[in-house]
Amino acid sequence: MSRHHALKHRVVTTFQRRVGNPILSRLPFQTLLETTGRTSGLPRRTPVGGRRVGNAFWFVSEFGDRSQYVRNIRADPRVRVRINGTWHTGTAHPLPEDDARARLKGLPRYNSAAVRALGTDLLTVRVDLNG
Template sequence: MSRYHELKHRAVTSFQRRVGNPILRRLPSQTLLETTGRKSGLPRQTPIGGRRIGGEFWFVSEHGEKSQYVRNIQADPRVRLRLNGRWHSGTAHLVPEDDAKARLKALPRMNSAAVRVVGTDLLTLRIDLTDLTG
């Protein structure tokens, strides 16, 4: 990763951790990804944007495998997803062969624009939802 991308990554993740995520987590309509901390074993909730397509939820990580939630998924792919105010269980998968830039065009416009602007290493993820009832 270039020095520029490293500095950008640090600035963005610092802002998200201290300002953005604490605010977004409180919004009832915000989609939340809950992973299990790979070191702590505690639940970790991260606001994300993406789209449900059938029994799957697709989204793009702006920092790829440097994202803490991606590292947590690599250690334990079992996740929960709060979607439209309801929690669902699922299994997350990294999809590096997917064209993340093309994927963003099919996802919600505002979130996709933000991911493109702050992203340093785009990576597509898919969650296979296991307990959908509607």
């Protein structure tokens, strides 16, 4: 990874962790992904932008396997997603073979623009929702 990408990752994730995520997580309309912390075992909630299509929820991670929630998913793919204020359980699947840039075209516009602008290693994630 280039020094530029490493710096960008550090700046963006620090801002998200300390400012953006705490604010967005409190908004009732914000979509949230809940994973289980791979070390702590505690629930970890992260605001995400994506779209439900049938019984699947699709989103793109800006930093791929370097995202803490992706690392949590790889350790335990059982997740919950809050969509329009309702929690859904499911199983998350990182899809490195999917074209994440093309996927972003079908997801919410503003979030997709931010992911494209800030991301350095895009990764599509599909959550198969139960019921």
